[in-house]
Amino acid sequence: MRDEEMNAPATGTGIAAEMLHWYDRNARDLPWRIPPGDAQTPDPYRIWLSEVMLQQTTVAAVKDYFHRFTARWPTVADLAAADDGAVMGEWAGLGYYARARNLLKCARVVTQAHGGQFPDSYDGLLALPGIGPYTAAAISAIAFDQPETVLDGNVERVMARLYDIHTPLPAAKPALRDRAAQLTPAHRPGDYAQAVMDLGATICTPKSPACGICPLREPCAARQAGTANDLPRKTPKNPKPTRHGTIYLAQRTDGAWLLERRPDKGLLGGMLGWPGSDWGENAVQAPPIDADWVTLPAEVRHTFTHFHLVLTVRYAEVPPETVPRQGVFVAAHDFRPSDLPTVMRKAFDLWRGA
DNA sequence: CAGTCGTGGTC
DNA sequence: TGACCAAGACT
Numbered sequence: 001m002r003d004e005e006m007n008a009p010a011t012g013t014g015i016a017a018e019m020l021h022w023y024d025r026n027a028r029d030l031p032w033r034i035p036p037g038d039a040q041t042p043d044p045y046r047i048w049l050s051e052v053m054l055q056q057t058t059v060a061a062v063k064d065y066f067h068r069f070t071a072r073w074p075t076v077a078d079l080a081a082a083d084d085g086a087v088m089g090e091w092a093g094l095g096y097y098a099r100a101r102n103l104l105k106c107a108r109v110v111t112q113a114h115g116g117q118f119p120d121s122y123d124g125l126l127a128l129p130g131i132g133p134y135t136a137a138a139i140s141a142i143a144f145d146q147p148e149t150v151l152d153g154n155v156e157r158v159m160a161r162l163y164d165i166h167t168p169l170p171a172a173k174p175a176l177r178d179r180a181a182q183l184t185p186a187h188r189p190g191d192y193a194q195a196v197m198d199l200g201a202t203i204c205t206p207k208s209p210a211c212g213i214c215p216l217r218e219p220c221a222a223r224q225a226g227t228a229n230d231l232p233r234k235t236p237k238n239p240k241p242t243r244h245g246t247i248y249l250a251q252r253t254d255g256a257w258l259l260e261r262r263p264d265k266g267l268l269g270g271m272l273g274w275p276g277s278d279w280g281e282n283a284v285q286a287p288p289i290d291a292d293w294v295t296l297p298a299e300v301r302h303t304f305t306h307f308h309l310v311l312t313v314r315y316a317e318v319p320p321e322t323v324p325r326q327g328v329f330v331a332a333h334d335f336r337p338s339d340l341p342t343v344m345r346k347a348f349d350l351w352r353g354a
Numbered sequence: 355c356a357g358t359c360g361t362g363g364t365c
Numbered sequence: 366t367g368a369c370c371a372a373g374a375c376t
Contacts, residue, residue, distance in 0.1 A: 054372040061362065061371085095360030098374075132374045152372045170356095197372055206370065207365075237369090238357095267359070303367095305359055342361060 015162075015219060016185040016192055022215035023195035028202070030059065031066050036191050044118040044143040045076045048106075051135045051142075052099055059201070065094050076118070079104070080111035085261075088270050089339035097341065101270050102130025120144040138193060147189040149181040154200025160232035161204060164221035168233040176232075204228075242308040247276030247300075247344075248287050249315045249351050250324070255332030258288060258324055267304070273344045275327040279309055288326035291316035300350055302343040313347045 024036050032050035034040045049069060053062040068090060073079040079087070084104060091100035106129045110118055118139065119125050125136040137148040156169065159176040167175060185192050203210045211223045222228040250258035260275045262268050277285035287293055293314040300311040337348050 051372065056359090056371055056373055057361080058363075058371050093361075095362090096373085098359065102374080130374070134373055138372065150372080153370085154372065194372090201372080240368095269359085303361090305361090306357075 013185065015216060016183055018215050019192055019195040019199065020185075020188055023191055023198065026198065026202075027191075027194070028059075028198055031063060031070075033194070042143045042190075044120075044139065046070060047139055047143040048076075048118060048131075048135075049103075051138045052103055052130055053094065055099060055135065056096060057094065061094065065091070075116070076107050077111045077116050080107040084270070085272075085339075089272070089336065092271065092339050093342055093345075095342075097269055097271050099130055101264060105129040106131065118143070120146065122146065122148050141193040142190040145188070145190045147184055147186050148193075149177065149184045150193045150197070151177050151180050152197060154197045154204070155180050157206065157232055158196055158200050158204045158216075161209070161222035161228045162216060162220050164225050164227060165231070166227075166233055168235045170235070172232065238306075240303070240307050242310060243279040244282060244310050244312075245277045245279035246285065246312045246314060247274040247347055248289075248293070249274055249313060249347065250289050250291060250318050250327075251315070252318055252320055252322070252329055254320055256329040257332070257335050258318075258327045259330050259335070260288075260327035268341050268343070271341045271344075272339050273341065274347055275324075276311075279307075279311075286325075287314070287316075289316075289318055289322055289324040291318045291322070296350055298350055300343065300346045302346060304343075309343065311343070311347060313350055315351055 027033070027036050029035070032046045034042050050062065050066055053065055069079075072090065073082060082104070087104050088097065088100055091097060109128060110116065119128070120140060120143075122136045122140045125131050125139050126133065131139070134150060134152050137150045140146040140148045141150060151173070156173070156176050159165065159179045160172065163179055165172055165175060199215070203214045207229070209228050211217050211220065211228055214220065214223070217223055220228065222231050248258070252258075258275060259272050262271050262273050264270050275288040293316045296313040296315060300309075300313055302309045302311070337345055340348065
């Protein structure tokens with residue numbers, strides 16, 4: 001390499017080459033990843049599953065779920081054949097439950113309309129349920145080594161710093177996408193995509209980035225300007241209101257619990273939960289069944305993306321013949337608290353005294 | 355387009 | 366301790 005090139009790493013090809021060089025020595029060992037240099041071909045099913053799980057979710061949180069899903073459903077056809085309730089139960093605790101509903105929809109489309117093979121193109125992937133611009137680019141790049149540009153929170157942060165872009169998100173997104181697209185190499189685009197995301201996750205972190213050991217420290221404009229820690233800028237978020245509600249834990253004398261399957265649309269859609277009131281300013285609703293209700297001495301507090309929730313929990317033991325107005329009784333041996341979304345499990349733990 | 359949609363970790 | 370944050374999608 002000529003000195004001129006050595007001193008001009010701010011070119012697109014120079015930066016991509018630097019990224020790949022760094023990735024070859026620093027790629028994280030992840031359950032869904034084929035290490036750089038390995039002759040194996042990625043399994044599109046595993047790449048797809050991991051990418052959906054990783055949407056707005058940390059690697060640490062995903063790992064165990066990924067292992068359980070792939071052990072129980074090794075192929076997309078296996079997943080397509082699964083019961084809805086089994087998939088929702090296995091997803092419980094991971095959050096953003098629309099992902100699980102779309103996951104199952106997608107598995108069935110791929111199995112029934114695509115012969116069990118994922119499309120290898122960005123457009124083909126984008127047409128599938130639960131696959132948006134980021135995930136379509138990620139799967140086509142990582143699983144099929146197509147030169148698509150991934151733009152996630154990591155890449156946005158790396159680009160904002162590398163080019164010292166001060167426009168706040170989400171307005172800056174088109175500019176950041178342009179920069180990212182310019183850097184995407186034709187050679188090893190899958191490894192490059194993972195390299196940028198690894199860099200954002202381990203070096204170019206949101207707070208206190210490790211600029212000293214960053215492979216892009218020389219071309220990075222924000223590091224030179226001293227603005228790296230303040231980028232990317234973001235438009236401030238709205239404050240979270242607090243909502244209130246009441247949920248009812250009814251246990252039959254034979255041990256069965258009164259539960260309901262929540263409607264597919266909306267909060268915790270498709271998940272199992274305790275029947276109860278709506279959550280609002282001052283939600284009041286008749287209990288789902290006539291009983292001698294006891295209000296637990298503590299409340300459940302839980303924070304969702306856009307509001308805080310305070311739940312009053314009431315408990316009652318009811319005789320076997322009682323017919324509920326809401327929900328269905330689930331036999332004790334069929335009830336697994338791990339099937340519940342976290343806020344519902346908190347209520348159960350509160351009753352149990354955990 | 356801006357609101358909706360979870361959760362656990364971090365500082 | 367509360368606010369921010371994470372490999373976004375959907376409406």
